Amino acid sequence: DVKVTQSSRYLVKRTGEKVFLECVQDMDHENMFWYRQDPGLGLRLIYFSYDVKMKEKGDIPEGYSVSREKKERFSLILESASTNQTSMYLCASTPLRGSYEQYFGPGTRLTVT
Amino acid sequence: DQQVKQNSPSLSVQEGRISILNCDYTNSMFDYFLWYKKYPAEGPTFLISISSIKDKNEDGRFTVFLNKSAKHLSLHIVPSQPGDSAVYFCAASGSLTGTASKLTFGTGTRLQVTL
Numbered sequence: 664d665v666k667v668t669q670s671s672r673y674l675v676k677r678t679g680e681k682v683f684l685e686c687v688q689d690m691d692h693e694n695m696f697w698y699r700q701d702p703g704l705g706l707r708l709i710y711f712s713y714d715v716k717m718k719e720k721g722d723i724p725e726g727y728s729v730s731r732e733k734k735e736r737f738s739l740i741l742e743s744a745s746t747n748q749t750s751m752y753l754c755a756s757t758p759l760r761g762s763y764e765q766y767f768g769p770g771t772r773l774t775v776t
Numbered sequence: 777d778q779q780v781k782q783n784s785p786s787l788s789v790q791e792g793r794i795s796i797l798n799c800d801y802t803n804s805m806f807d808y809f810l811w812y813k814k815y816p817a818e819g820p821t822f823l824i825s826i827s828s829i830k831d832k833n834e835d836g837r838f839t840v841f842l843n844k845s846a847k848h849l850s851l852h853i854v855p856s857q858p859g860d861s862a863v864y865f866c867a868a869s870g871s872l873t874g875t876a877s878k879l880t881f882g883t884g885t886r887l888q889v890t891l
Contacts, residue, residue: 667819698881703785705865705883706820721878753819763808763869763877767819 666690667768669754675774682741684771686754694757695737696765697721697729699750706753712737744775779803780868782882789889795853797885799866802847806868810879811840811851814863823864824851856889863887 670685686695696711698721708721710729718729726748730738737756741748751772755765781800789795799809807828812820826833826840826849833840839852853860866882 672817694877703883705780705782706867706881708878708880711878755819757877763810763825763879764822765879767812767821769817769819 667754667756667766669752669768669771671771672769673772673774675776676741676744677776678745680741680744680775682744682773682775684739684741684752684754684773686737686739686756686768687735688737688756688766689735690756690758690766691734692756692758692766693734694762695731696755696757697727697737697739698753698755699723700753700770701750709739741773744773746775749773749775777802778883779806780866780880780882782864782866782885784885785883786886786888789856789887791858791889791891792855795851795856795860795887795889797851797853797864797866797887799849799851799882800847801849801868803868803870803880804847805870806880808869808877809840809842809849810867810869811838812865812867812881813860814865814884820865853887856887858889858891861887861889 666689697709698706712718712731728740754768810825811823814820842849863884867879
């Protein structure tokens with residue numbers, strides 16, 4: 664079974680803090696994704712990566728950055744957290760080219776106060 | 777601009793009856809469609825998919841229908857069971873960067889199956 668894990672299930676941070684969300688997959692997948700889920704807005708893609716050190720902006724990259732130094736690990740960074748970044752953050756991965764089915768982690772519910 | 781739309785935020789169906797969840801899309805470049813199911817406090821899990829070369833795909837109690845001319849797809853669950861109560865997301869893909877196929881998700885429909 665594919666396993667995608669996220670470092671925290673719940674996180675509370677203060678406005679202006681730098682926040683790191685970690686995601687690890689154990690199936691040697693090439694591609695990794697970060698989404699945020701908000702009521703009424705569904706899942707929106709923040710950033711994705713199709714190889715180590717490669718990254719591409721998704722639909723809502725503003726206020727976020729990412730890092731992929733190892734194939735199994737994809738980090739989402741909030742440079743200076745703001746209250747409008749309070750959300751559920753979901754990480755996903757897929758294997759090689761042509762695979763559409765994404766495997767999701769359990770999510771991190773981030774609250775910025 | 778919402779390219780994938782699920783116009784019904786919620787749906788309530790009796791156990792044993794059919795659940796029909798709908799999804800519309802606007803981007804004619806989309807050529808692959810998926811449905812995901814999400815329970816509270818869990819990540820979405822893949823349910824069923826369909827390629828644009830087909831108009832129907834079936835897997836057990838789940839069937840997805842695709843009407844390309846109307847840019848519409850639907851998920852049928854027959855018979856509905858209480859364990860099907862979850863949020864269902866429609867997703868579409870048509871772009872490829874590197875080896876990654878980006879998915880565009882709808883806003884979700886919360887299905888409640890009542891006894």
